[in-house]
Amino acid sequence: MITASLSAGGAPGWQQGVDLALALVLSAAIGLEREIRQKSAGLRTHTLVGFGAALFMLVSKYGFSDILGESVVLDPSRVAAQIVSGIGFIGGGLIFVRRDVVKGLTTAAAVWLTAAVGMAAGAGLWWLAVLATVGNFVVMLGLTPLAARLPRSKHAQSRLRLSYADGRGVLRQALAECTGLRFVVDELSLEQPGRSHDAGTVTVTLLIRGPGSIADLTSKLAEIEGVVAVACEDANAQHF
Template identity: 40%
Template sequence: MADPGLIFGLSLRIFVAMVLGAAIGMERQWRLRTAGIRTNALVSVGACLFVFMGAVGLGENPGADPTRVAAQVVSGIGFLGAGVILRDGFNIRGLTTAATLWCAAAIGSLAGAGMEVMALIGCAAIIATNTLLRPLGRFINGRQRHAGALLQADDEDEPAEYVLEVVTTDKSEPRVRALVLQAVDRPEYTLRSLDIRPGRSSQTKVLAGVSAQHAGDTAGLEVAVQRIGLDPKVTSSRWWPAETDD
């Protein structure tokens, strides 16, 4: 029979891996990325369980090397990360999300190895990298756009990302979601994501990530905001340019 103390300790490590993985995924899901809370939490817990198998299961064999399991987790998570990397014309999307999944596996491995403190520090570093370094990236991109101002006319032909937000009540969410889908169903737009988030005072936010073929194709969004805003169940509607990094 397994030692109850060992089972409790391993269960605690799984819980730490799940919580830290979910914290990493929360930032990704908030930015409407493909791998969100559940995906990062599952990656972290899965890596933790694989480390258990190497440290506890294979540890019963004196000739086994538990570190080989962790090494296979590092390489194997690359297949999952490749699934979120997409090529959109000359642009590559999803690299940051794929790297975040890889880091979530590292956090789970640390938690599974009993290094909870290092897992917590690593989780904080990953979230800080995806949030605090974002303004620096925008600043550098802004300098590059300023240096290439002579090519501004050509930039208008490149695709652009936008977010359409509609606030409604919880009961009217299915109806408003259908209105949003109908509004973005236009030849110049491609629906990238649709997210439903709880708001305040029994309200719900419907967020649609839209890709436009050209940077100046915003007239359809203006029309969509005006038409959706006429619905009596809609509290507010707006759109804004999405962040171009992944």
């Protein structure tokens, strides 16, 4: 709780400005990484989230000193608590599911972290804000390649999208390659041809699972004569 005796003097204007500037710089650094990866929330979104969170913290700390008195007692943590719940609406808007693939989850988490960094900077916890920003880059740049190297479960499903020239027996060869590399095809669906497809090109989606190497499978499929394009992603992937 905060009382008039603790906050009558307020905080120097320069200190508040430094808190805001630090939140701006750190939030922009986090957003720059998302911008480089061309995510839905990039440099501007993350910067505004962190900058706004810091401003809310400063208003929570110093914005009510003129009304404090013997009979008026304020809890500055109440404003800060609303930042945590409010940022959930922004994060929720970044997450969407398409064909059972979750996208935007990591970016939403980054926005959530950016708000926390802004709050720490606004509260004057500069070292904590810097440390959290460094931790963000450790996770984004260090754990992403590590996760890709982890062994796959034989029960993990992957979605394979294959485009090929019709009438050459390509699909039969592709299924044979899947079987040869110890993959099981759980589902096969034909995509409706659109304007972007060339005449005579067929696109199918295969839901596969198995202990084999996805990289080896896509390489083998790309070598089949008549294959136009091949791409694979985890069926339950959380896109970074």
